[in-house]
Amino acid sequence: MSVAPDLLAEFEARGLVHQSTDPAALREWLATPGRRVYAGFDPTADSLHVGHLVALMLLRRVAAAGHEPVAVIGGATGMVGDPSGRSEERNLLSPEELAANIAGVDRQIRTILAAAGPAGPLAGRVHVVDNADWMRDVGYLTFLRDVGKHVPLAQMLGKDSVKSRLERDGGLSYTEFSYMLLQAWDFVHLADALDCRVQIGGSDQWGNITAGIELGRRLRGCDLHGITCPLLTKADGTKMGKTAAGAIWLDPARTSPYRFYQYWINLNDDDAGRCLLRLTELPLEEIRSLDEARAATPAARETQKRLAAELTRLVHGEEGLAVARQATDIFFGAEITAIDDAALTEIFADVPSSEFPRSALDGDGLALVEALEATGLAKSKGAARRTIEQGGGYVNNRRVADVAYRLTPRDLAGAATLVLRSGKKSYALARFR
RNA sequence: GGGGAGUUACCCAAGCGGUCAACGGGGUCAGACUGUAAAUCUGAUGGCUUUGCCUUCGCAGGUUCGAAUCCUGCACUCCCCA
Numbered sequence: 001m002s003v004a005p006d007l008l009a010e011f012e013a014r015g016l017v018h019q020s021t022d023p024a025a026l027r028e029w030l031a032t033p034g035r036r037v038y039a040g041f042d043p044t045a046d047s048l049h050v051g052h053l054v055a056l057m058l059l060r061r062v063a064a065a066g067h068e069p070v071a072v073i074g075g076a077t078g079m080v081g082d083p084s085g086r087s088e089e090r091n092l093l094s095p096e097e098l099a100a101n102i103a104g105v106d107r108q109i110r111t112i113l114a115a116a117g118p119a120g121p122l123a124g125r126v127h128v129v130d131n132a133d134w135m136r137d138v139g140y141l142t143f144l145r146d147v148g149k150h151v152p153l154a155q156m157l158g159k160d161s162v163k164s165r166l167e168r169d170g171g172l173s174y175t176e177f178s179y180m181l182l183q184a185w186d187f188v189h190l191a192d193a194l195d196c197r198v199q200i201g202g203s204d205q206w207g208n209i210t211a212g213i214e215l216g217r218r219l220r221g222c223d224l225h226g227i228t229c230p231l232l233t234k235a236d237g238t239k240m241g242k243t244a245a246g247a248i249w250l251d252p253a254r255t256s257p258y259r260f261y262q263y264w265i266n267l268n269d270d271d272a273g274r275c276l277l278r279l280t281e282l283p284l285e286e287i288r289s290l291d292e293a294r295a296a297t298p299a300a301r302e303t304q305k306r307l308a309a310e311l312t313r314l315v316h317g318e319e320g321l322a323v324a325r326q327a328t329d330i331f332f333g334a335e336i337t338a339i340d341d342a343a344l345t346e347i348f349a350d351v352p353s354s355e356f357p358r359s360a361l362d363g364d365g366l367a368l369v370e371a372l373e374a375t376g377l378a379k380s381k382g383a384a385r386r387t388i389e390q391g392g393g394y395v396n397n398r399r400v401a402d403v404a405y406r407l408t409p410r411d412l413a414g415a416a417t418l419v420l421r422s423g424k425k426s427y428a429l430a431r432f433r
Numbered sequence: 434g435g436g437g438a439g440u441u442a443c444c445c446a447a448g449c450g451g452u453c454a455a456c457g458g459g460g461u462c463a464g465a466c467u468g469u470a471a472a473u474c475u476g477a478u479g480g481c482u483u484u485g486c487c488u489u490c491g492c493a494g495g496u497u498c499g500a501a502u503c504c505u506g507c508a509c510u511c512c513c514c515a
Contacts, residue, residue, distance in 0.1 A: 266469065299468040332469065383462075386477060390463040423463055 004033040007065040011227065013284060014277045016058065018203040018230040021213065026225045029197060033066035036127070036196035040183065040205075042074035042082055044093070046104035047251035050241030050263070053279050053311070054232055056112050058200050060281065063113070068125045070196050071109045075102050075132030077183055083176040084161040085204035087168065090176065102130060108250050112314060127194065131186050134193075147185050150218045151211070156180060159207035180211040187212025188219055203228045232278065234271050250315050256349040257316040258331070261324035264308035265301070269294055272303045280310045323347060331425070336396040341414035344429065348419065352376060353429035358416065361432055365406035368393065368420075375420055375428035387422050394421035 007030050011017050020026060029035060039055045041048065048056070059069035074082075078098055081090035093101070106128060113126045138146075156162060159180065165172040187209070190196040199209050209226035216224040232240035241248045241263075248263045249255040255263075267275065273294065276287050294303045312321045327347040330336055336344075354375045360366040369384040372393065378384035385403050387393050393400045396413045412418050412432070420428045 262469080268470070269468095297468095301468060304468095328469085378462090380480065382480065382483085383478080385483085387463060390477065392463045425469085426462095 002033055002066075003031050004035070004066040005064075006030075007062065007067070008227075010061060010065065011058075011229070015274065016054075016229040016278055018228045019206055020227040021210075021225045025223060026198065026227070029223075029225065030065070030067070035067045035198070036070050036190075036194045037062045037067055037198040037200060038070035038072055038187075038190055038196050039200045040072040040074055040077070040131075040186065041105055041109065043078045043098060043101035043105045044090075045249075046101045047249045047254055048105055048108050049250060050248040051232070051239065052250070053241075054229055055201060056109065057279055057281070058229065059113060062200075063125060064281065068127065069113060070127040070129065070190060070194060071113065072186060072190070073102055073105055073109070073128065073130045075130040076135035077131060077179065077186070078102070079132075080179050080182060081176050082161075082179050082183075082208070083165055083172050084179075084208060085202075086161075087165075088170050089173055104251065106130075112250075131182070131189075134189050135182065135185070143181075143185075147181055147215065147219075150215060151181060151184070155211070155214065159211070161204070161207050180208050183208040184211040184215040187224060188216050191216055191220065191222055191224060197223065198225045198227065200227045200229070203231050229278075232275070235268055240271075240275070252316060252320065256327075256346075257312060257320035257324040258327035258347065259350055260315065261308045261312045261321070261328065264311055265304045265328075267304055267307070269298055269303065272307050276303055276307050280307065282306070282310065330397065330419075331427070333397060335398050336413045336419050339413055341417045344414050344417050344419065348427060348429045351427045351429055353431055355431050355433060358432045361407060361409050361412075365408035368395065368400060368405040368407055369403065371407055371420060371430055372422060375430060377420055377422040377426055377428050392423040395419070397421060 006027065008017070008020075008023060008027050030037075037059070039059055041052060041055070059071060062069045075098065078093065078101070081092065083090075109128055110126070113128070156177070157166075161180070162172065162177060165176075187199055199205075199212060201209060206226070206228045209228065213224040213226055216222050234240055243263070247255075248260060250260075252260075264272070264275070273287075273291060276282060276290060280287075282290075290303050290306060293300065308324075309321060312324050316324070323343075323346055326343070330347060352375065356366065356371075356374070368388065369378075369381050372378040372384035372387065373381050378387055384393070388400060388403050388405070391399060391401065393405075395405075395407065395411050396419050407418065407430075416432045418430050418432075420430055
């Protein structure tokens with residue numbers, strides 16, 4: 001019988017282990033290929049965000065090591081709300097919202113897990129399941145007798161997620177308090193149904209994971225294992241994937257591929273190095289050489305570029321990466337010529353656009369000053385004038401120094417669109433119909 | 434109830450009869466520098482049909498050739514005494 005690559009060692013080498021149950025037992029169980037390992041995703045929104053990437057990548061690594069990843073979507077647990085890592089009670093989601101969220105999350109998980117890793121196509125070896133499927137029809141009384149009876153209250157009260165909330169003013173509801181029982185039962189169910197004996201998750205999941213392990217021992221006398229990985233934070237202490245403008249989502253409709261790409265490009269050196277290790281599948285030697293390159297020529301930003309490329313390709317595919325790169329060229333000054341409107345619209349997805357009648361370009365054309373004001377790039381025509389005088393006015397990324405400049409059909413970058421810019425990074429799309 | 438101080442552009446704040454669209458600081462915007470970071474430096478910062486015009490200095494009147502600046506009334510804010 002073949003022996004699977006040492007997954008645990010891989011995790012450790014990449015700084016992905018925060019806590020784990022007995023490493024020796026874990027290693028032994030994982031030595032046989034084809035083991036099933038699970039991670040859960042609660043459908044709190046219709047898209048996952050950057051914070052979920054660690055767990056998704058963990059599952060891919062599981063697959064790459066010859067095992068079978070199991071992604072559990074929390075259709076049932078999402079009904080209740082996980083108190084872990086939360087300072088306040090969650091609002092309940094309506095069943096409709098939840099259904100939409102599950103659909104969105106399911107699609108993303110499948111896309112990312114199905115994509116070929118170093119192990120090749122994973123079709124047939126990836127399990128995506130919804131815990132509502134086994135939870136929905138369990139009656140409350142049954143649950144209390146079969147599950148609740150085997151969980152000592154002292155154990156539940158001892159969990160950080162509960163303790164920290166009880167010490168706060170808001171406390172927590174019975175509903176959220178019960179959350180860990182549901183997740184614990186998931187683990188036991190998966191052990192029964194799929195012989196899945198390892199659960200992985202973020203460090204805030206340790207309490208929920210051990211609750212499952214404990215339940216498995218009491219109920220089945222079986223050995224379950226758990227691994228948590230450190231929460232990914234940035235050097236400034238903020239959570240990875242959060243920006244002033246909100247979370248970085250995986251859904252291109254929420255966060256354009258360009259902005260997704262830029263998020264990684266803009267990381268500082270240390271954060272980028274850590275992400276390379278934890279979020280990509282680049283071989284360790286390659287990461288080491290990028291570390292050296294970064295130390296030698298930090299300005300080249302090779303780490304950030306590589307990181308952004310890897311992750312954008314994973315989440316948005318080759319096309320998404322191509323668009324993001326094209327958008328990057330454009331946003332950093334490349335003059336815009338002969339590009340079709342569809343591409344422009346896609347590249348400038350995050351940028352405000354204004355409509356003008358096509359006839360505005362005829363004759364003398366439209367004063368640039370007016371266009372800048374109308375698109376909101378300048379608060380008044382005076383401000384627009386000032387911007388141009390100071391060298392901050394651009395049409396299709398070409399600097400316009402003439403305050404009296406008028407836009408005519410010559411200035412269209414696409415069939416009916418042109419790109420206005422004020423200063424370094426404020427863009428607006430002007431469409432003429 | 435009595436006495437005093439104040440209300441200026443996004444914020445703070447100077448100005449106390451003409452040279453005031455109004456000093457200075459913060460913020461913001463633009464430029465340079467730079468690693469798409471931070472810091473730094475420079476310029477701009479009421480509106481417009483911009484060598485000029487129009488509207489702003491709590492609100493409403495008044496004095497004056499001329500008011501943010503003087504007078505009257507009103508509103509609001511703060512401080513001290515009761």
